[in-house]
Amino acid sequence: MDLLATHRSDSEGAECPSRYQLELYLAEELPEDVSAKVETHSRGCSRCAQLLNACRADNDAFFERHSFESFYQSLEQLVEKSEALETALENNATLPATETRQASDASRKLQQKDNKVFSWMKSWGDLLSSWSASLRSPLPLGAVMAVLALLTVGPLLLEEYVDAPDTPQGVRLRSGIIAPGALEVYLLRAGEAGPALSGHVFLEGDRLQFVLHPGSYRYLHLVSFDAEGRLTWFYPQDGGTSLALPPGNDVFLPGSIELDDYVGLERIEAVFSRKPISEQVVRDAYEAMKAGRELPLPLDRMPPVAVEDALSRTFLMVKE
Amino acid sequence: MTLNRVEIERLYKKHGPMVHRRCRALLGDEEEAWDAMQEVFMRLLKNNAAFRGDASPTTWLYRVSTNLCLNRIRDKKTRARKLAEPDPSAATRPGMGTPASFDPERRRLVLSLLEHVDEETRRIVVYYFLDEMTLDEISELMNLSAPTLRKRIKHFRSVAGRLLGPRDSAGMTFVSVMLFIGFLSHGTRWGF
Numbered sequence: 352m353d354l355l356a357t358h359r360s361d362s363e364g365a366e367c368p369s370r371y372q373l374e375l376y377l378a379e380e381l382p383e384d385v386s387a388k389v390e391t392h393s394r395g396c397s398r399c400a401q402l403l404n405a406c407r408a409d410n411d412a413f414f415e416r417h418s419f420e421s422f423y424q425s426l427e428q429l430v431e432k433s434e435a436l437e438t439a440l441e442n443n444a445t446l447p448a449t450e451t452r453q454a455s456d457a458s459r460k461l462q463q464k465d466n467k468v469f470s471w472m473k474s475w476g477d478l479l480s481s482w483s484a485s486l487r488s489p490l491p492l493g494a495v496m497a498v499l500a501l502l503t504v505g506p507l508l509l510e511e512y513v514d515a516p517d518t519p520q521g522v523r524l525r526s527g528i529i530a531p532g533a534l535e536v537y538l539l540r541a542g543e544a545g546p547a548l549s550g551h552v553f554l555e556g557d558r559l560q561f562v563l564h565p566g567s568y569r570y571l572h573l574v575s576f577d578a579e580g581r582l583t584w585f586y587p588q589d590g591g592t593s594l595a596l597p598p599g600n601d602v603f604l605p606g607s608i609e610l611d612d613y614v615g616l617e618r619i620e621a622v623f624s625r626k627p628i629s630e631q632v633v634r635d636a637y638e639a640m641k642a643g644r645e646l647p648l649p650l651d652r653m654p655p656v657a658v659e660d661a662l663s664r665t666f667l668m669v670k671e
Numbered sequence: 672m673t674l675n676r677v678e679i680e681r682l683y684k685k686h687g688p689m690v691h692r693r694c695r696a697l698l699g700d701e702e703e704a705w706d707a708m709q710e711v712f713m714r715l716l717k718n719n720a721a722f723r724g725d726a727s728p729t730t731w732l733y734r735v736s737t738n739l740c741l742n743r744i745r746d747k748k749t750r751a752r753k754l755a756e757p758d759p760s761a762a763t764r765p766g767m768g769t770p771a772s773f774d775p776e777r778r779r780l781v782l783s784l785l786e787h788v789d790e791e792t793r794r795i796v797v798y799y800f801l802d803e804m805t806l807d808e809i810s811e812l813m814n815l816s817a818p819t820l821r822k823r824i825k826h827f828r829s830v831a832g833r834l835l836g837p838r839d840s841a842g843m844t845f846v847s848v849m850l851f852i853g854f855l856s857h858g859t860r861w862g863f
Binding site (some may be wrong): 367369370371372374375377378380406409410413414417419422423425426429430433581584589590 | 676679680683684685686687688689691692693705709710712713716727728729730733742743745786787798802803804805808812
């Protein structure tokens with residue numbers, strides 16, 4: 352089957368006009384002599400005659416389905432959104448939260464476990480406040496809090512980030528606190544949901560959901576690339592400038608990604624930043640990382656994409 | 672908006688169906704085509720001077736629709752299946768699966784190979800293999816010389832051969848036949 356061969360010619364052997372030329376003909380934008388040739392040709396060519404008739408029928412059906420009123424309303428809304436986006440980006444503001452989906456029970460349990468640490472710290476803080484008030488302590492509360500913070504956070508600052516093999520990929524400290532710029536991935540397979548682990552095997556049809564802990568990094572690009580060097584944008588869905596994240600530290604990205612039938616290594620990369628960055632910046636950084644390397648890319652041994660003033664987190668998948 | 676409503680209505684009635692048809696042919700989805708069409712018109716509103724400066728409004732819209740749709744295809748997860756089930760009534764709608772749309776197999780094949788070439792070559796490939804434009808038409812649309820176009824098309828064919836060929840002997844035969852017939856079809860145009 353010669354799918355990439357050109358179209359067939361008509362019975363007299365003259366070449367058929369392209370679709371583009373037929374559209375120009377229908378729009379009456381061809382020079383007179385060319386238009387006459389197209390008309391003559393289409394009378395003798397069943398293929399082109401059929402195509403022209405189909406376009407004319409399509410034109411009629413289009414207006415039955417899409418009135419100008421509905422189009423104009425949608426266009427106005429699109430223009431308003433576009434102008435709002437431009438204004439928000441200029442002001443470095445955060446856009447209204449996008450729709451989020453409810454997390455699975457497994458992800459809720461995981462967050463509850465992490466929140467215990469914060470609850471513990473808050474309890475100590477409350478206790479300290481009541482103690483200080485009841486004893487009318489001469490010590491400035493701030494000084495006491497500072498000492499407490501030093502005792503609690505100090506060791507954490509000295510800890511290295513650990514990607515524990517039995518916990519979701521993310522920046523998780525030994526104490527259980529999730530540091531800013533963390534990416535958690537959840538797997539939905541055969542109706543079951545649970546934390547997904549970096550470096551594990553994934554199958555066609557698996558669906559992934561993402562939970563972010565951006566901290567002060569309010570903007571995101573989430574992309575994937577495979578060992579053949581192909582780059583795909585997950586969020587923002589149409590590429591462009593970074594996705595602005597809503598406030599809060601548990602951000603559920605809307606929707607889920609269904610994995611295709613690609614076999615081999617594939618890596619998801621979350622590029623967090625404090626200011627919006629363009630898609631091209633991320634692409635350039637990706638190209639720089641890939642430069643000089645042979646295919647297939649050793650994704651398991653390559654560093655995260657390096658983007659200035661941004662934080663990159665990776666999640667590796669072995670696709671089978 | 673930079674145009675008044677009357678002017679927008681005139682442009683919509685004259686060019687709306689063509690833009691929508693083109694977007695649908697490339698994106699393969701009615702809803703996406705509707706969204707893409709609105710974006711094309713939004714760009715028209717923002718670039719009114721460029722639109723009016725072009726020799727042909729259809730040419731400008733054709734070019735912008737193609738670029739926008741290819742960007743959409745590039746940026747969404749092209750290798751993952753859509754989460755929503757396809758609309759079962761889509762095939763019965765006018766224009767879907769009719770001569771006004773691209774041959775589904777050809778479209779599928781060409782779009783699946785696009786990610787392996789650069790953006791400019793993608794546009795050339797769509798115009799050449801899906802729109803079946805002549806090199807002269809593509810040259811005028813993209814302001815590229817015929818030798819450059821031939822070179823890019825040749826590169827695409829070699830990429831296609833490399834990607835489709837090694838899987839099995841049937842694939843090799845298919846690619847060989849495809850390339851041979853394609854070469855024959857365009858041989859006279861290239862002066863061979």
